[in-house]
Amino acid sequence: MSVLKGNAIFGQSGGPSAVINSSAAGVFTEALKSDAIKNVYGALHGIVGILNEDFIDIGQESKKQIKLLRGTPASILGSCRYKLADYDEDPTDYETILRVFKKYDIRYFFYNGGNDSMDTCDKISKFLDDQGYECRVIGVPKTIDNDLAVTDHTPGYGSAAKFVATTTMEMFLDSRVYNRGMIIVLEVMGRHAGWLTAATALAAKKGYGPELIYLPEIPFDFDEMLEDVERIYTKSQNVMIAVSEGVKTADGKIIPESVGKVEIDAFGHKQMGGTANVLAQRLGQELGSKVRGIELSLLQRSGSHIASGVDIDEAFLAGQEAVKAALAGATDVMIGFERPLKGPYECLIRQIPLRDVANHEKMLPREWINEAGNHVLDPFIDYALPLIQGDPQQEKEDGLPLFASFKKIQAGDRDK
Numbered sequence: 167m168s169v170l171k172g173n174a175i176f177g178q179s180g181g182p183s184a185v186i187n188s189s190a191a192g193v194f195t196e197a198l199k200s201d202a203i204k205n206v207y208g209a210l211h212g213i214v215g216i217l218n219e220d221f222i223d224i225g226q227e228s229k230k231q232i233k234l235l236r237g238t239p240a241s242i243l244g245s246c247r248y249k250l251a252d253y254d255e256d257p258t259d260y261e262t263i264l265r266v267f268k269k270y271d272i273r274y275f276f277y278n279g280g281n282d283s284m285d286t287c288d289k290i291s292k293f294l295d296d297q298g299y300e301c302r303v304i305g306v307p308k309t310i311d312n313d314l315a316v317t318d319h320t321p322g323y324g325s326a327a328k329f330v331a332t333t334t335m336e337m338f339l340d341s342r343v344y345n346r347g348m349i350i351v352l353e354v355m356g357r358h359a360g361w362l363t364a365a366t367a368l369a370a371k372k373g374y375g376p377e378l379i380y381l382p383e384i385p386f387d388f389d390e391m392l393e394d395v396e397r398i399y400t401k402s403q404n405v406m407i408a409v410s411e412g413v414k415t416a417d418g419k420i421i422p423e424s425v426g427k428v429e430i431d432a433f434g435h436k437q438m439g440g441t442a443n444v445l446a447q448r449l450g451q452e453l454g455s456k457v458r459g460i461e462l463s464l465l466q467r468s469g470s471h472i473a474s475g476v477d478i479d480e481a482f483l484a485g486q487e488a489v490k491a492a493l494a495g496a497t498d499v500m501i502g503f504e505r506p507l508k509g510p511y512e513c514l515i516r517q518i519p520l521r522d523v524a525n526h527e528k529m530l531p532r533e534w535i536n537e538a539g540n541h542v543l544d545p546f547i548d549y550a551l552p553l554i555q556g557d558p559q560q561e562k563e564d565g566l567p568l569f570a571s572f573k574k575i576q577a578g579d580r581d582k
């Protein structure tokens with residue numbers, strides 16, 4: 167196979183995480199070493215930056231700043247939630263992408279994101295192939311929701327799970343300080359899958375976590391929850407409840423819809439948030455007890471100070487392997503993880519066709535949830551514990567984390 171020479175571009179999409187920039191560091195570090203890749207660009211705000219020709223020259227950034235990405239949360243390049251229409255419906259964006267790729271001689275495209283981002287990758291890959299334009303397209307996985315299909319787990323999840331479990335333990339102790347009981351309703355991210363909310367069970371396993379856990383995989387019934395809460399509260403005067411933001415009633419409605427309308431985003435997803443407050447209000451009215459609703463919101467995806475060392479390393483590895491795969495000739499795949507069925511935990515790399523990942527979701531197995539549907543079982547604990555190990559990798563200055571700061575020099579005229 168002849169060496170494909172040209173420029174590379176990398177973009178970040180969807181919700182950020184504590185380690186998405188570690189994947190960026192992996193891509194940048196590996197791509198900048200390659201003789202086949204002349205220039206490495208970073209698309210600002212994902213696919214939108216490509217459409218607008220708004221991207222920066224990564225080669226102008228210092229090695230130190232790229233290294234600091236491993237301890238920097240959020241998306242250094244900015245993100246987006248932009249849905250490409252099907253080519254048959256509207257070819258405009260595809261034609262723009264092809265024009266931009268030709269103009270800048272883009273022969274390697276790396277896109278870091280979740281389900282919808284892998285759909286974007288797949289669409290672009292197939293379009294470029296149909297047009298006879300050689301460009302290797304590789305998806306780099308990312309999501310704290312851990313719901314990408316086929317791969318064992320996803321970069322971002324381990325760190326978010328560690329944050330959720332640790333914060334749950336701390337709140338558990340705080341909520342039991344006074345001689346008056348309290349009901350805590352803790353809302354954790356998770357639109358359709360309960361992987362992150364299930365991480366509160368790691369806290370419960372240590373004796374400092376929720377008595378009740380409600381996940382999107384099980385239809386939610388308020389009366390059943392009320393019965394569960396009342397039984398526990400009568401006995402101990404304290405109850406902690408963990409609930410996924412996306413739990414739905416049997417008729418498919420999320421909890422905030424019971425008190426009003428919710429907004430819909432570009433991908434047709436209902437805007438989340440507010441579940442804890444709605445449930446806390448109702449429980450307070452029904453039981454007359456002190457109730458507090460707590461929504462972790464952005465905190466659970468930006469907690470780089472408590473990130474999993476395993477997660478940081480694996481996110482970096484995913485970026486590295488994406489570049490290596492592309493240079494070796496792979497395209498239209500996502501970098502995925504698998505682990506041995508038996509023996510010590512080990513993260514093995516695999517290449518997964520984008521069509522097998524795009525728009526598919528991996529749910530928490532029903533057999534990992536208890537029969538009543540209000541907690542999780544030990545197989546989940548065994549699955550999640552290896553993913554939260556290791557310490558954050560952050561440099562400090564004046565006792566505070568030192569985050570990467572890019573100059574963000576626009577791609578120059580030399581390549582236009």
